[in-house]
Amino acid sequence: MADEFILTFDGDCPICERPTTFVSKDRWLRGGLTCKSCTNGSVPRERALAHVLNRIRPGWRSLAIHESSPANRGISFKMGSECKRYVGSHFHPDRKFGEIVDGFRNESLEEQTFADEVFDIVITLDVFEHVFQPGKMIKEIYRTLKPGGVYISTFPIRKHLVSSHHPRVRKEGDGSLTHLDVPEIHGNPLSGDGALVTFDYGYDIHNMLAYWAPFEVEVSRFNARRLGILGEYTEVITCLKSA
């Protein structure tokens, strides 16, 4: 049907790096505004991360990259296809960590099996808000980055929240979960049950990131129609480890 899209406009995609048409069937552009030229499509936060990646590490194809929990589309697909030193990981708690499961390294972000200082770039796209121990994860990412390495991420930053992180759920000693707020579930490439949001992160999250590990932190926010980066939660958070 000609009218199936509520929004259609031309632009230049930072992922497939060509003139394209952006389309959306959904008013929630963060989940719906896709690129017609990207492999399996892409969404605004992925294009925002690609735009930052291309700007600050234009030679990323020859660098060592670790991405946690990649989706099979957009910038994740492109990094996996074009970067020879790309390592994708997924989290299978019932399997041995450090092994390859279904083509991906099995890793817990909070307790990684990688050696110190092996990656130039670490990427997470909407993963951070599902981690139970964010401080532990940030320290582990810092440990696995080389000096001068950078962690680039997206996750929702709740602009109404001043305090840096508000837990939505607590894991008890026996592994059971106590919900402290209405459960919020996001899509999960590994499970139809989705992924539970563990924390809401607020406006001063940049300070918490620098508190957890001695990163230089920058937050970029976009309203970039030409690049197809519109809608809510377009922030890209970069954490630089000093050289």
Ligand SMILES: [Zn+2]
């Ligand atoms: Zn594209």
